[in-house]
Structure formats: C-alpha cells, structure tokens
Amino acid sequence: MMLKIRRCFSLLSLSLSALGLAGLGLQAHAQGYPNKPITMVMPYAAGGPGDTITRVYAGAMQKILGQQIVVDNTAGASGSIGTAKVARSNPDGYTLLMIHVSHATNLAMYKKLSYHPVKDFEPIGSATNGPMLIVARNGFPAKNLTEFVAYLKANGKKVNLAHAGVGSASHLCGLMLMSALNVQLNEIPYKGTGPALADLMGGQVDVLCDQTSGTVPSVKGEKIKAYAIAGKQRLPSLPDTPAISEVGVDNLDISISFGLYAPKGTPKPVLARLTAALQQSVADPEVRNRLDAMGISVVNVDKATPEALAAHLKNEIDILGGLLIKAGVEPN
Ligand code: MLT
Numbered sequence: 001m002m003l004k005i006r007r008c009f010s011l012l013s014l015s016l017s018a019l020g021l022a023g024l025g026l027q028a029h030a031q032g033y034p035n036k037p038i039t040m041v042m043p044y045a046a047g048g049p050g051d052t053i054t055r056v057y058a059g060a061m062q063k064i065l066g067q068q069i070v071v072d073n074t075a076g077a078s079g080s081i082g083t084a085k086v087a088r089s090n091p092d093g094y095t096l097l098m099i100h101v102s103h104a105t106n107l108a109m110y111k112k113l114s115y116h117p118v119k120d121f122e123p124i125g126s127a128t129n130g131p132m133l134i135v136a137r138n139g140f141p142a143k144n145l146t147e148f149v150a151y152l153k154a155n156g157k158k159v160n161l162a163h164a165g166v167g168s169a170s171h172l173c174g175l176m177l178m179s180a181l182n183v184q185l186n187e188i189p190y191k192g193t194g195p196a197l198a199d200l201m202g203g204q205v206d207v208l209c210d211q212t213s214g215t216v217p218s219v220k221g222e223k224i225k226a227y228a229i230a231g232k233q234r235l236p237s238l239p240d241t242p243a244i245s246e247v248g249v250d251n252l253d254i255s256i257s258f259g260l261y262a263p264k265g266t267p268k269p270v271l272a273r274l275t276a277a278l279q280q281s282v283a284d285p286e287v288r289n290r291l292d293a294m295g296i297s298v299v300n301v302d303k304a305t306p307e308a309l310a311a312h313l314k315n316e317i318d319i320l321g322g323l324l325i326k327a328g329v330e331p332n
Pocket of ligand 1: 044045047048049050051100102163164167168169170171191192193194
C-alpha cells in the first residue's frame with residue numbers, strides 16, 4: 001500500500017516538476033515574444049470596413065511589438081470560416097482574430113459551428129466602436145431621406161439590399177431597417193461589404209447599410225449616395241447627412257464594436273503583451289485621427305482590456321442571438 005502511495009506521490013512530484021518546466025518554457029516563450037511575424041485574421045473580404053480597421057491596428061501594433069503583423073482576409077460564412085481558422089491555430093500568440101458582432105451572432109446562426117466564441121478564445125481587448133450609414137447607388141431614385149423611406153416602402157422586394165451574410169453588421173442593420181419600415185427587401189449576401197460596395201458603385205445592387213469605415217470615403221468621393229446615419233446623431237464627418245431618427249424612425253440605432261482575440265490557451269504573459277500593445281495603439285493619436293476621419297471612435301484605454309471585451313461579447317451573445325431568431329432568420 002505504502003509503495004502505491006509513494007509511487008502516486010512520485011508521479012505527482014514528477015508531473016509538478018514537468019509543469020514547472022513547462023511553466024518556465026511558457027515564461028521563456030513569452031519573454032522572447034514576438035520573435036517572428038504575427039498573423040491577424042480579418043474574417044471578411046479585403047476592402048470592407050472590418051478590413052480597414054484591422055489594417056489600422058495591425059500597422060500601429062507592429063511598430064510597438066517590433067514584428068510585422070500580416071492581415072489575413074479569410075472570409076466567408078459571415079466570418080465563421082476565418083474565426084474557425086484562428087480557433088484551431090497554435091495558441092502561441094502568432095495568430096490573432098479581429099472581429100465584431102458576428103463573433104456573437106454566429107453562435108445562434110450556425111447549428112454546427114466548429115468553435116465556441118467564448119470557450120475557444122482569449123479576449124485581448126476592444127478596439128473600436130462606430131455607427132452605420134445607409135447608402136445607395138448613385139442613380140437611386142430618391143432625392144432625400146423622406147423620399148428614400150417612401151420608395152423602400154412602396155417597392156419592397158424590388159429593392160436589392162446587399163449585406164455580408166447572416167448575423168453580420170450590415171445584415172443586422174438591414175434587418176433593423178426592414179423592421180423599422182415594415183418592409184421586406186431583396187437580400188443579396190456577400191463575403192464582405194467590400195465586394196458589396198463595388199457592386200453598389202456599379203449599380204448591381206441598390207442599398208447597403210454599412211459601417212462608416214467602409215462607406216464614408218466612397219460618399220465623400222461621390223461614388224455612392226448617403227441617405228441616413230442608422231441612429232439618432234449626425235456624423236461630424238458627414239454633417240449634411242441626417243440621422244434616420246429625424247424622419248421619425250426611432251427604433252433603428254446601431255453601433256458596431258471590433259475586438260481582438262487569441263486562441264484559447266495562449267500563454268498569459270503573451271496575452272498581457274498583446275493587450276499592452278493594443279492599449280498603446282488605442283492611445284496613439286495617428287490611430288485616432290485616421291479612424292475619426294471615417295466616423296469611427298477608438299475605445300478608451302479602459303475598454304481595451306480582456307475583461308471589457310469579454311463583458312461586451314457576453315452582452316451581444318445574450319441579446320442578439322434571440323433577436324435574430326425572433327426576426328425569423330433561419331440558422332444555417
Ligand atoms: C459586416 O459585418 O457587414 C462586415 O463588417 C462587413 C465587412 O467588414 O466586410
């Protein structure tokens with residue numbers, strides 16, 4: 001009996017020392033981190049609002065971390081393909097995910113999601129928050145917001161509404177617009193609103209509700225028309241564009257936050273290094289100015305923390321999943 005207990009203890013002490021060595025290994029790994037380029041996955045197509053935000057942060061954080069950050073646009077299935085890629089990647093700090101509301105909505109939208117947005121990820125911190133803009137192709141037959149609303153109500157499914165897939169920000173905004181106007185438009189999904197915007201400029205689709213980081217430059221370049229901010233306040237960068245609340249539509253008020261994640265199991269010292277680099281980026285005036293010009297707010301430093309991002313994600317999971325199902329969106 002004694003022999004058995006001694007053997008258990010010896011096994012236990014052996015495993016503890018192994019753990020200790022492993023712990024030393026993790027520390028050493030973190031001390032040398034990063035010693036090679038980092039991949040930041042943006043799970044929507046290049047040229048979209050998420051891609052724009054990701055590239056601003058990748059550019060700022062690589063200067064701080066001293067290693068190149070390569071943006072990887074692995075798009076499709078409302079961001080779940082790129083997200084799954086990060087979930088199954090090595091938890092060593094060299095593969096990160098920049099994502100927004102679809103990290104929450106995909107949990108309700110996909111029956112066979114190969115990852116869990118909370119259990120399979122480590123939050124690093126929130127990065128941005130920003131409004132959405134309702135835009136249309138230049139030839140759209142409405143001179144102002146009042147005529148735009150009347151046209152959608154009168155023409156319904158004859159109007160092609162582009163978005164980036166079920167549960168994406170542009171899809172959520174489109175749903176809220178259709179619900180607010182009590183009208184069903186013809187939905188055209190894309191792998192991101194970058195390609196959707198190209199078709200809007202080409203006149204292949206009629207309307208899009210997208211984040212301002214994807215639309216403000218095209219509006220200013222007169223490549224598309226802006227009809228309204230999807231909320232209650234005008235944008236300083238587009239002072240002549242009304243808020244949709246100005247025509248009595250009060251139940252359409254949406255803003256989109258992006259946050260940075262690493263795969264579950266990434267060593268704590270590595271996560272701390274990434275959070276510190278994110279917080280330095282958030283405080284960087286160049287980052288603030290570039291995003292502010294597109295109507296995007298950089299979060300305050302106290303939001304660029306794992307705790308703040310985890311709380312934000314939980315809130316979105318609790319609220320939005322049910323909202324989509326209630327809106328009659330069929331999970332895939
Ligand atoms: C969306 O949710 O609509 C995406 O952010 C669009 C994109 O970034 O391409």
